[in-house]
Amino acid sequence: MSKTFSPELIMIDVDGTLVDSVPDLSWCLDETLKKVGLPPRGEAAARKWVGNGVIRIVERGIANDLDAPHDEAIFKDAMPIFRELYAENTSKRSKLYPGVREGVDYLKSTGIKIGCITNKDEQFTHPILKDLGLWNDFEIVISGDTLEKKKPDPLPLLHGAKMLGVKPENSLMLGDSTSDVKAARAAGFEIICMSYGYNHGDDIRDSNPDAVIDSMTELRDMIKPR
Ligand SMILES: O=C(O)COP(=O)(O)O
Ligand SMILES: [Mg+2]
Structure with missing residues (x-):
């Protein structure tokens, strides 16, 4: 029998949990890099760089590394280009992961x-949720720039x-990355992670x-209302 959880609130992450957003992020990043005279980095690289907001993915794309320093002058040119492209391409290529619709519907039924x-x-969260049909499912939406810390x-x-x-002790987070686990632990939330998410190329089990x-359909057996 797998562990069961009975929270009163579940806060759900977007990229790598609900939405496979890398196809759009990677396309916009590569187009931006080309415009500032750098080579495209490809989708596999971008997949490792998602999870810390749009500024970090652009910085990482310029540095071509997760942690290395980036060229600040190039960044100043690149960031507005990326924002403009991503505003037009938030959900052209992005999709809900299999099981998300069923999982969200189950949670709502509880x-x-x-x-x-x-x-x-x-500016990107709201359209992506609207375009993929999730906007009306949440009682609150908190984005990376809603508060002073993410x-x-x-x-x-x-x-x-x-x-x-x-x-907080009656709350649970559903996420995909080590940032989600850290935030949940620090807040006193329980945390369940998706195996298929991004997490910078590392196994989230670590x-x-x-x-x-592996799928939000598993929540049916795992999350039980009080
Ligand atoms: O890196 C981002 O822009 C967002 O990532 P998150 O939805 O997994 O928090
Ligand atoms: Mg995520």
């Missing part, structure tokens, strides 16, 4: 409150719980979430 939490900026800081999770009147699942 009466558990559900919110959305992402490090993606609001994941792995616990602030967005704590804010979500407070706004919805639920204690971050010791409370559970790892």
Whole structure:
């Protein structure tokens, strides 16, 4: 028997959890890099660079590395180009992962409150959720620039719980990356991760979430209303 959870609130991550957003992010990053005289890095590289917001993915693309320093002058030119391209391409190539619609519908049927939490900026989060048919499913949407801090800081999770009147210890996060695990632990939330997400190329099991699942359809057996 797998472990079961009975939270009153579930905060759900976007990139790598609900949405495979890399095809659009990677296309925009490569087009941006070409415009500033750098080579495209390809989708496999971009897949490792998602998860810390749009600024970091552009910086990483310029540096062609997850952590190495980037050229600041190139970044200043590149960032507005990326923003303009991504505004037009938030959901042209991005798709919900299999099982997401069923998983969200199941959670809604339990009466558990559900919110959305992402490090993606609001200007991109709102259209992606609308375009992929998830906009009306959440009681709250917290983006990377909604508050002064983003994941792995616990602030967005704590804010979500407070706004919805639920204690952090009765709350759970559904995510895909080590930032999600860190934010959840610091906030006092339980954390379940998707095995298929991004997590910078590392296995999310190494971050010791409370559970790892391959599809949101598994939530039916795992999440039980109180
Ligand atoms: O890196 C981003 O822009 C967003 O990533 P997240 O939805 O997984 O937080
Ligand atoms: Mg994610």
